[in-house]
Amino acid sequence: LESDRQQPIQIEADQGSLDKQNQTTVFTGNVKMRQGSMYMNAARVTAHKDNTGNQTIIADGKPATFGQQLEKDGMVFGQGDNVHYESQSGIVTITGNAQVNRGGDMARGAVIVYNTNTEVYTVKSSPKGRVHVIIQPQQKKK
Amino acid sequence: MSVLRSRSNWVFPLILAVALGGISFWLDRITEVKMVEIPLNPKEPKYEISTINGERFDEHGQLSETIHATAARQFPQQTVIYIDNPDMSLYKNGTELYRIKASTGQYYTDSRQVDLLGQVMWHKKSVGDEPEGQLQTSVLHVDTQTQVIKTDAPVTYQYGMSHGTSQGFEYDKQRGFLNLPARVKAIIYDPHSH
Numbered sequence: 001l002e003s004d005r006q007q008p009i010q011i012e013a014d015q016g017s018l019d020k021q022n023q024t025t026v027f028t029g030n031v032k033m034r035q036g037s038m039y040m041n042a043a044r045v046t047a048h049k050d051n052t053g054n055q056t057i058i059a060d061g062k063p064a065t066f067g068q069q070l071e072k073d074g075m076v077f078g079q080g081d082n083v084h085y086e087s088q089s090g091i092v093t094i095t096g097n098a099q100v101n102r103g104g105d106m107a108r109g110a111v112i113v114y115n116t117n118t119e120v121y122t123v124k125s126s127p128k129g130r131v132h133v134i135i136q137p138q139q140k141k142k
Numbered sequence: 143m144s145v146l147r148s149r150s151n152w153v154f155p156l157i158l159a160v161a162l163g164g165i166s167f168w169l170d171r172i173t174e175v176k177m178v179e180i181p182l183n184p185k186e187p188k189y190e191i192s193t194i195n196g197e198r199f200d201e202h203g204q205l206s207e208t209i210h211a212t213a214a215r216q217f218p219q220q221t222v223i224y225i226d227n228p229d230m231s232l233y234k235n236g237t238e239l240y241r242i243k244a245s246t247g248q249y250y251t252d253s254r255q256v257d258l259l260g261q262v263m264w265h266k267k268s269v270g271d272e273p274e275g276q277l278q279t280s281v282l283h284v285d286t287q288t289q290v291i292k293t294d295a296p297v298t299y300q301y302g303m304s305h306g307t308s309q310g311f312e313y314d315k316q317r318g319f320l321n322l323p324a325r326v327k328a329i330i331y332d333p334h335s336h
Binding site for chain 2: 005008009010011012013014015016017018019020021027
């Protein structure tokens with residue numbers, strides 16, 4: 001939800017550290033992050049901020065999972081071995097056993113690129129693999 | 143996924159460095175009492191100072207440091223100075239910036255380390271758009287040489303509206319590196335969205 005950004009970020013983890021010089025924060029061990037309707041669970045989360053305030057968040061896990069309430073209705077869920085988010089572009093790149101579920105739709109592949117601004121996602125397969133996508137038929141208006 | 147706005151202040155920058163050099167300067171002053179060594183009862187302090195109030199001024203004549211304590215004492219053949227109710231403040235341009243208090247303090251004149259024990263409270267005033275900060279724990283070890291402060295005890299901290307807890311805490315001022323070794327919980331408010 002757009003209002004998520006106004007909410008505080010709640011973090012729980014086994015361990016945390018902040019490197020002020022590199023503007024990098026690392027949380028490890030059963031990391032749980034919440035911000036409004038958005039959540040992320042991972043084994044390790046690294047957040048880095050550049051000098052212009054743009055932020056990169058990298059979550060690793062077996063898998064790392066995230067989810068968020070959509071503006072219209074329903075939720076979007078994603079998971080993968082590595083989830084990489086760039087605040088400047090709003091792009092989430094899920095790498096390794098990547099999967100995104102939205103409503104009844106599902107996409108699975110080696111890499112999924114999800115644009116949080118346009119809510120559009122692109123699925124790529126591994127060289128020998130294939131992409132799996134399930135799109136639910138539109139409900140007929142009675 | 144919405145923007146996870148996590149600015150540098152979201153993670154507690156922990157300006158708890160307490161201008162560590164300042165402490166050692168003041169505590170060194172206490173040890174400069176010239177003594178004639180004669181065999182003393184090791185259970186009796188070789189000296190005791192009560193009601194300590196010290197102020198230090200910078201080259202512009204502005205207050206730069208203060209130290210208050212109800213008493214300080216040192217025992218024969220010991221390098222540790224015991225301080226009751228230490229209450230130290232550091233100023234910038236005459237305005238208080240940091241304050242650190244504890245029930246007792248132990249200052250080791252050889253290693254220049256300070257152990258603060260019992261209701262340790264560190265407080266940082268708001269400066270510019272940097273919010274107020276506070277940290278509370280039961281034990282805090284301050285190494286004035288390496289400028290590292292650490293504890294294994296539970297810690298609670300606030301920084302602006304953000305707050306949290308952890309088990310243990312370590313801050314290396316020179317490296318600008320903060321470590322929360324266990325059971326980290328934090329609720330972080332982005333000052334720009336509130």
